[in-house]
Amino acid sequence: MILTDREIQIALESKAIIVEPTPGEEQYSSTSLDLRLDKILTIFKRPKGGVDICIDPSNKEYDHEAVFGDISTEIEIDDIKGYDFQPNDMVLGWTEEYIALTFHSRLAARVEGKSSLARLGIGVHLTAPTIHAGFTGRIRLEMVNHNVMPIRLRAGMRVCQLIFEQTLGTPVQGYKGRFAGQMAGAKKG
Numbered sequence: 236m237i238l239t240d241r242e243i244q245i246a247l248e249s250k251a252i253i254v255e256p257t258p259g260e261e262q263y264s265s266t267s268l269d270l271r272l273d274k275i276l277t278i279f280k281r282p283k284g285g286v287d288i289c290i291d292p293s294n295k296e297y298d299h300e301a302v303f304g305d306i307s308t309e310i311e312i313d314d315i316k317g318y319d320f321q322p323n324d325m326v327l328g329w330t331e332e333y334i335a336l337t338f339h340s341r342l343a344a345r346v347e348g349k350s351s352l353a354r355l356g357i358g359v360h361l362t363a364p365t366i367h368a369g370f371t372g373r374i375r376l377e378m379v380n381h382n383v384m385p386i387r388l389r390a391g392m393r394v395c396q397l398i399f400e401q402t403l404g405t406p407v408q409g410y411k412g413r414f415a416g417q418m419a420g421a422k423k424g
Contacts, residue, residue: 237266238342238399251340252399255333267396269349270330270374274312274390277303277327312390319385320357320378328359328376331391338369339405344397346374352394356382359395368402 238246240263246252254268262269282288290302307327312318320326336342344366348359361377376395380386388394 236401253335267398269393272394273329273331277307317387317389320380325379330374335371341402343368344399
């Protein structure tokens with residue numbers, strides 16, 4: 236069952252869902268809550284000519300944090316110029332909002348793109364839309380520009396939406412995966 240705007244607001248008031256900063260009225264639609272883009276982006280470094288790089292996440296010595304430290308860098312979106320998101324490029328972004336879904340609330344969520352950006356060719360998640368019951372932190376966005384033209388990103392723009400769903404029962408424990416408690420600028424991936 237998907238929560239309506241009224242049910243989302245009730246869940247916020249009862250602290251079943253925590254969103255900080257508190258969402259403004261313009262962030263609600265009938266069945267979702269818009270989230271804004273944080274100023275921190277992770278961009279991927281381009282290999283130098285003659286360098287052949289291949290990531291093997293199945294390797295037993297693979298260390299996600301170390302690999303990301305080698306292949307990417309964090310930048311801040313310029314307040315005046317924004318960030319020109321190039322065609323066929325991928326960046327990792329964050330939501331400005333911190334989210335907490337208390338695991339006893341029987342709620343999970345899905346992060347989805349905004350149709351206004353999708354029609355320009357921006358996808359905000361590749362294959363990871365699930366926000367598990369018990370999740371706390373900012374939401375990491377796997378953003379791709381499928382357009383043939385650059386698209387300017389600005390900190391604070393509404394970039395995605397959360398669709399809240401009621402779970403059947405309460406999980407034994409809250410989300411404890413690799414990205415639990417992730418925060419912008421924390422190098423957690």
